[in-house]
Amino acid sequence: MILRAKYLITGDGRTCLQDQAVYLDKEGKIGWIGDAAEAAGRYPEEMVKDYGEATILPGLFDMHVHFGYYYSQPDLDNYDDYMVAYYALEQAKQSLRLGITTVRDLSCPPNLMKQLRLAGQKGYVTVPRIIHADAGICMTGGHGHQDGVEEADSPWGVRAAIRRQLRAGADWVKILTSNRGDIPEFTQEELDAAVDEAHRQGVKIAVHSGTQPSIQMCIDAGFDTIEHGTFLTEAQARQMAEKGIAWTPTITAYTYLYEQTKQMIEAGVDMDNPIAARAVHDQAFFQPAFEAYRDNFKKLYDTGVTVLAGSDMVLYKAPPLPIHQELGYMVDYGITPVEAVRTATYNAASVLGIEKETGSLKEGLAGDLLVVKGDVSKNIRALDDVLEVYLAGKMVYTV
Numbered sequence: 001m002i003l004r005a006k007y008l009i010t011g012d013g014r015t016c017l018q019d020q021a022v023y024l025d026k027e028g029k030i031g032w033i034g035d036a037a038e039a040a041g042r043y044p045e046e047m048v049k050d051y052g053e054a055t056i057l058p059g060l061f062d063m064h065v066h067f068g069y070y071y072s073q074p075d076l077d078n079y080d081d082y083m084v085a086y087y088a089l090e091q092a093k094q095s096l097r098l099g100i101t102t103v104r105d106l107s108c109p110p111n112l113m114k115q116l117r118l119a120g121q122k123g124y125v126t127v128p129r130i131i132h133a134d135a136g137i138c139m140t141g142g143h144g145h146q147d148g149v150e151e152a153d154s155p156w157g158v159r160a161a162i163r164r165q166l167r168a169g170a171d172w173v174k175i176l177t178s179n180r181g182d183i184p185e186f187t188q189e190e191l192d193a194a195v196d197e198a199h200r201q202g203v204k205i206a207v208h209s210g211t212q213p214s215i216q217m218c219i220d221a222g223f224d225t226i227e228h229g230t231f232l233t234e235a236q237a238r239q240m241a242e243k244g245i246a247w248t249p250t251i252t253a254y255t256y257l258y259e260q261t262k263q264m265i266e267a268g269v270d271m272d273n274p275i276a277a278r279a280v281h282d283q284a285f286f287q288p289a290f291e292a293y294r295d296n297f298k299k300l301y302d303t304g305v306t307v308l309a310g311s312d313m314v315l316y317k318a319p320p321l322p323i324h325q326e327l328g329y330m331v332d333y334g335i336t337p338v339e340a341v342r343t344a345t346y347n348a349a350s351v352l353g354i355e356k357e358t359g360s361l362k363e364g365l366a367g368d369l370l371v372v373k374g375d376v377s378k379n380i381r382a383l384d385d386v387l388e389v390y391l392a393g394k395m396v397y398t399v
Contacts, residue, residue: 001393002043004036004050007375009057011360013342016377021048022056024367028393032363051387055376057341058361059101059128059368059391060383061348062323064227064248064310067091067116068108071147072316074272084109088116092127094320096396099370099389102129102348102358104310106174106206106227107136109148114169126396129368131352133206134170137161137194139186143179143208155193158186162197173198173205175223178214180285185214191221204351206248210289219245225308225351230254230289232296237303246306246351251293251329252322253312258286260315298334308351309344324383337380367393 001024008020021039023046025031032042040048067088070079079087088108095103105113113132120127136149137158145151152161162173175194177186186194191207198205199222207223209215210230218226219239225246226232232247240247261283301307309330311323319325327340349359358366369390374382389397 002039002046002048003056003369003371004039004048005054005056005371006052007055007377008033008361009055009338009341009376010362011058011342011345013339013346016338020056022361022367022369024369024390024393028367030361030363030365030367033361051371051373053375054371054373054387055382056361056369056371057376058345058359059370059389060099060323060344061102061104061309061352061359062095062100062311062321062344063104063225063308063348063351064250064312065091065095065103065105065321066107066312066314067103067105068112069147069314072274072314074316081109084112085116088112089125089127091320092116092120092125092130095128096126096389096391097386098321098323099372099383099386099397100128100321100323101368101370101389101391101396102352102354103131104172104206104348104352105130105132106172106208106312107133107144107147107149107176110135110165110168126391128391129358131171133172133174134165134168136174136176136208137165138176139190142185143176149176153190155189158190158194159197162194162201166201166203171203173203174208175205176208177218178209178211180211180282182211182213184217186217188217188220191217191223195221195223204353219243227310227312228254231292232300234296234299234303237300237305241304241306244306246308246347247300248308248310249293249297250310250312250326251297251333252326254286254289254293255329256313256318256322257315258283258290260318261286293329294333297330301330301335301339306347306351307343308348309340324381327383328380331380336377338377340380341376367391 008017021036023032117130204224206225210228330340349355371387373385
């Protein structure tokens with residue numbers, strides 16, 4: 001099959017080509033990219049799909065999802081294992097509708113992502129490429145303990161929890177060590193042990209850390225990615241760049257929470273919803289968080305730290321998997337649309353270690369493609385107008 005469009009973004013953060021074509025071979029890989037006028041001559045037997053004034057770009061990555069996070073649902077009593085699995089499957093289907101072909105799930109009910117991925121491999125369901133960290137690990141009573149995260153204490157307790165999750169099939173490890181306050185949850189010794197245990201076993205490790213001094217402790221420990229990093233400083237971002245630590249800011253989640261809790265307080269809120277009630281309680285945190293992203297994102301980006309796009313949206317009735325909005329905020333705050341696309345394509349693939357498989361439009365890589373109306377290089381909001389999505393050369397969504 002040959003796909004043609006006016007614009008083509010490769011994912012490298014710089015390149016936008018015009019009047020190009022992509023040939024998808026019978027193995028579902030990108031067999032050739034070149035001038036659209038040459039495509040039919042090269043592959044005369046292949047069907048040609050011409051999208052006209054549209055952009056072809058790599059399938060997107062969402063590097064911070066929680067497919068099985070059902071805890072904000074108002075009818076929690078209905079969510080047994082079966083319903084949670086159906087809920088997670090719906091999240092996976094929604095990701096494909098948005099052009100998200102790869103996700104990193106950073107805490108779900110144990111075994112859920114492992115089995116959802118297996119169901120996809122068996123052909124029972126169609127799901128994006130899934131990399132996951134199983135349930136996540138916090139200290140006793142720490143952030144996430146009420147949402148299914150495993151609790152562990154002491155360096156050896158943390159090591160044991162990591163070993164259990166890796167035994168259960170986790171691809172990554174996820175640690176949570178801060179919430180809305182300035183008191184770190186894990187000690188430096190516990191964080192150091194977590195990183196050492198994960199790296200000793202050949203896997204990467206992410207950490208939920210948004211406040212000081214937790215962020216500095218995580219940099220010192222050497223995590224592979226810092227999630228949120230809400231009050232990250234420029235000096236710390238430079239340290240992260242030097243140490244190869246990537247940053248997943250999740251701007252949208254905090255911005256949405258700020259906007260929603262502000263509206264809730266002004267209009268009144270159903271305090272019977274525990275997630276909403278907690279959000280209102282934390283509203284004083286969300287405003288400075290929103291302002292920190294707005295005022296500092298471009299300065300932090302310019303340090304050279306690797307930025308990853310992740311949505312982390314779990315609030316009831318919130319827009320699911322708003323990775324398009326995440327990239328929109330990045331552009332609003334100072335980077336170009338093509339640079340923003342890189343955070344959700346090549347950067348993500350590189351951090352996951354699959355850049356030779358996917359994450360770019362390049363010959364020999366998987367045919368993971370997103371086609372949208374308009375010119376994304378000029379208008380990042382064009383991502384909202386999805387035409388078709390391909391996963392490994394197979395169409396998985398069309399309007």
